Amino acid sequence: MKRKRKFFVADKAPLLGGSKMCHEGVGGGFQCAGYHKPTPGPSEEGSIIALVPPTTTCHKRLHSFATRHILALTTAILLSAGAQALPNFILINTDDQGYADTGAYGAKDFETPHLDQMAREGIRFTNFYCPANACSPSRAALMTGSYPVRVGIPHVLGPSKSRPDKPAVGLNPDEITIAEVLKTKGYATACVGKWHLGDIPKFLPTNQGFDSFFGLPYSNDMWPKHPTAKHFPDLPLMEGTKVLEVNPDMNQLTTRYTERALSFIQNNAKRPCFLYLAHSMPHVPLGVSDKFRGKSKQGMYGDVIMEIDWSVGEIIRTLKELGIDDNTMIIFTSDNGPWLSYGDHAGSALPLREGKGTTWDGGHRVPCIVRWPGQIPAGQVSDAMVANFDFLPTIATRASAAAPSDRIIDGKDLWPILRGESNVTPHDVFFFYRGPQLVAVRRGPWKLHLPHPYRSLDGEGGTGGTPVKYIQRKTPQALYNLDDDIGEKNDLLALHPDIVAELQTRISNFKETMKQEARPTGEV
Ligand SMILES: [Ca+2]
Numbered sequence: 110m111k112r113k114r115k116f117f118v119a120d121k122a123p124l125l126g127g128s129k130m131c132h133e134g135v136g137g138g139f140q141c142a143g144y145h146k147p148t149p150g151p152s153e154e155g156s157i158i159a160l161v162p163p164t165t166t167c168h169k170r171l172h173s174f175a176t177r178h179i180l181a182l183t184t185a186i187l188l189s190a191g192a193q194a195l196p197n198f199i200l201i202n203t204d205d206q207g208y209a210d211t212g213a214y215g216a217k218d219f220e221t222p223h224l225d226q227m228a229r230e231g232i233r234f235t236n237f238y239c240p241a242n243a244c245s246p247s248r249a250a251l252m253t254g255s256y257p258v259r260v261g262i263p264h265v266l267g268p269s270k271s272r273p274d275k276p277a278v279g280l281n282p283d284e285i286t287i288a289e290v291l292k293t294k295g296y297a298t299a300c301v302g303k304w305h306l307g308d309i310p311k312f313l314p315t316n317q318g319f320d321s322f323f324g325l326p327y328s329n330d331m332w333p334k335h336p337t338a339k340h341f342p343d344l345p346l347m348e349g350t351k352v353l354e355v356n357p358d359m360n361q362l363t364t365r366y367t368e369r370a371l372s373f374i375q376n377n378a379k380r381p382c383f384l385y386l387a388h389s390m391p392h393v394p395l396g397v398s399d400k401f402r403g404k405s406k407q408g409m410y411g412d413v414i415m416e417i418d419w420s421v422g423e424i425i426r427t428l429k430e431l432g433i434d435d436n437t438m439i440i441f442t443s444d445n446g447p448w449l450s451y452g453d454h455a456g457s458a459l460p461l462r463e464g465k466g467t468t469w470d471g472g473h474r475v476p477c478i479v480r481w482p483g484q485i486p487a488g489q490v491s492d493a494m495v496a497n498f499d500f501l502p503t504i505a506t507r508a509s510a511a512a513p514s515d516r517i518i519d520g521k522d523l524w525p526i527l528r529g530e531s532n533v534t535p536h537d538v539f540f541f542y543r544g545p546q547l548v549a550v551r552r553g554p555w556k557l558h559l560p561h562p563y564r565s566l567d568g569e570g571g572t573g574g575t576p577v578k579y580i581q582r583k584t585p586q587a588l589y590n591l592d593d594d595i596g597e598k599n600d601l602l603a604l605h606p607d608i609v610a611e612l613q614t615r616i617s618n619f620k621e622t623m624k625q626e627a628r629p630t631g632e633v
Contacts, residue, residue, distance in 0.1 A: 196381065203388045205446070218411055227480045231485050242465055245327075252288075262280055301366050312631055321349060329394060333356065363413070366386060378433055479527055494534040495521075552612060557608075563583070
């Protein structure tokens, strides 16, 4: 058994059938005749009427019998309702989809009708951050509710086969993922799509709380067909810990992932389930099925996003058909900003500055839409500063599950904001890392950058799936007011020395405490 399990209080009162409900002691003195049938679960409703009646005709005893069995019936119904009330969670995380890359966030030349509908029926965040500007660390934060540096994943992970002389690295199995939190409540869990938190069995989703895994262990460009790097091994498409095939057809990935996602939802319609659907798209190399090829005015990138949008629509349609739409929270977001060096095969973060791989907002701020009919009021737009690591505590609370309490979790429960009861950020500050280096912080509208190099483009990005080379630029220490200057253009450092000093102190303090608190990377 994995060591981490001990940190949870065992759920000793299962909601579904199996425990016996004897009423001896309720009301006192009466021997319940025959009611030792296991308490029915939701799928057994009605069986509770098959009680064996008492043999006595004593009025007092009859009354006592009736009272006790009304109590029993009430308890069973409550338990049943409680079990059914455990919500489903569908967490859709796309790859490198930029802040502007859905209709509701200003996309041009392609449409995302299902995502736009999802936003109209739920809440859309305009200050939603990834705690990293690249794949692995962003996913580490999402899965653990913690800053990537805290869980030892500050960098993008490559295939372990590419570095056979070094230890395999991944998210430490001692970390507790959203899936593991939900497992304590009996959830069915599936990871479909890109994992990117370690590619050997010890680090794969099936050892991090997921019942199943279908997808890629890392990025889809880490393969022999990479346009510039030639050292990558064959790219495995995996089922659990087994390789199904190598170098899969990119054009079919979104469709195949969606089919798996729908099957999982259908197969688990009668029990609480958690689906983590991590699309490989729109990370390069782009791929799109014939259903959407040539459908957008923007080119292949637009086609790809339209297919992801279709996938969202299929999921919501399926939930409605199964009658579980109003018991399901769907989250749609991306892991970091657009990979701008790929030009026409990259998205857009406009009006934000720069993109993936930088600590400008274009690298970290992404779309996020959350929908749960009847629970999350429709039509909300929130500018509260929130982050992907908030979903672990948010989901845990909604599932009546315990978030890890033996370790620091950076995320906060977003439920008051999702409910529309508050629009106050739960984060006094939010930190921006460049790999393992803390180089920027935001507090309220103020974002302070420490001096650091960053990658940028000198002119246009690439075309047709081939990137141009980045150039290196440097920012001096700089202060921006994001409320007035979303594009981080007007440096106000000289005007606000007090704010600068305060933010510098925040960075220094967090760096120091993190040195003591950071937990180990997984290594084999
Ligand atoms: Ca990414």
